[in-house]
Amino acid sequence: MPFLKSTPTDLRFDLQLISSWVESESTVLGLGCGEGELLHHLKISKNARCTGIEIDESKVSKCVEKGLTVIQGDISEEMEDYADKTFDYVILSQTLQQIYDPAVIIRSMLRIGHKGIVSFPNFSHWVNRFQLLLTGKAPVSSQLPYQWHNTPNIRVITIKDFRKYAREVGFHILQEVAINTDNNDKSGRRIRFLTNLRATYGIFLIGG
Numbered sequence: 001m002p003f004l005k006s007t008p009t010d011l012r013f014d015l016q017l018i019s020s021w022v023e024s025e026s027t028v029l030g031l032g033c034g035e036g037e038l039l040h041h042l043k044i045s046k047n048a049r050c051t052g053i054e055i056d057e058s059k060v061s062k063c064v065e066k067g068l069t070v071i072q073g074d075i076s077e078e079m080e081d082y083a084d085k086t087f088d089y090v091i092l093s094q095t096l097q098q099i100y101d102p103a104v105i106i107r108s109m110l111r112i113g114h115k116g117i118v119s120f121p122n123f124s125h126w127v128n129r130f131q132l133l134l135t136g137k138a139p140v141s142s143q144l145p146y147q148w149h150n151t152p153n154i155r156v157i158t159i160k161d162f163r164k165y166a167r168e169v170g171f172h173i174l175q176e177v178a179i180n181t182d183n184n185d186k187s188g189r190r191i192r193f194l195t196n197l198r199a200t201y202g203i204f205l206i207g208g
Contacts, residue, residue: 010186011041012181012185013179013185014093014119015037017179018038018091018117018119018203019041019045021205022046022048022088022089022117023046024046024047025048026042026046026049026089027049027050027087027089028048028049028087028089028090028091029052029086029087029089029090029112030051030091030093031052031053031075031091031095031109032054032092032093032094033053033059033063033091034054034056034059035059035063035066036052036054036063036068036070038091039051039066039070040063040066040067043067050068051068051071052068052069052070053070053071053078054070054071054072055072055073055074057072060072075095076104076105079109080108083112085112086113088114088115089117090109090110090113090115090116090117091116092105092109092116092117092118092119093117093119094119094121095120096118096155096157097155099155102165106118106171106206107169107171109206110208115206115207116171116205116206117204117206118162118204119203120157120162121157121200122157122158122199122200123158124159125197125198125199125200126198128141129197141200157202159178159195159196159202162204166204171206172206172207173204173205173206175205176203176205177202178190178191178192178196178198178203179191180198188200
């Protein structure tokens with residue numbers, strides 16, 4: 001399948017796919033929502049009622065400029081304030097690798113949301129493997145652009161790891177897609193064969 005062109009919103013390819021899973025008129029919580037690109041898109045295109053949690057004050061300001069309701073704070077603490085099943089979807093996009101206790105976060109997501117969506121860079125992509133084999137150094141790529149000493153990522157995750165983790169922790173993978181993106185992540189394609197080797201990102205729809 002050829003690379004797909006980005007939409008007129010210029011939304012990242014992985015976020016386009018996440019958006020396609022969210023039903024219209026849904027309630028959505030974005031964890032580590034950054035500058036609110038996905039939430040804003042869902043608000044405009046799906047008439048979703050969106051809330052976000054983001055720790056970076058400057059990014060929160062960008063969200064507010066977009067007309068979004070976003071709380072500044074730590075996601076593990078802020079989620080405790082929500083009642084069970086407050087949201088239709090709780091989205092953790094490209095943040096799992098930065099979390100100290102993933103099990104606590106995922107259980108909280110599925111407590112306050114009917115469904116969760118989790119995405120992360122796939123560390124076992126062949127480019128990362130080849131770099132490590134060839135150079136003996138920690139891989140650097142478009143999806144993992146940091147050096148080992150300044151990266152915000154405290155974990156390395158692969159698609160196979162996440163599937164195994166779901167079984168161990170006890171949540172269900174309702175749907176999944178593996179993708180390979182271009183250098184700026186604006187376009188990409190679905191990967192259906194040798195996903196753990198060929199995909200740059202994994203995206204999972206999960207339930208309790």
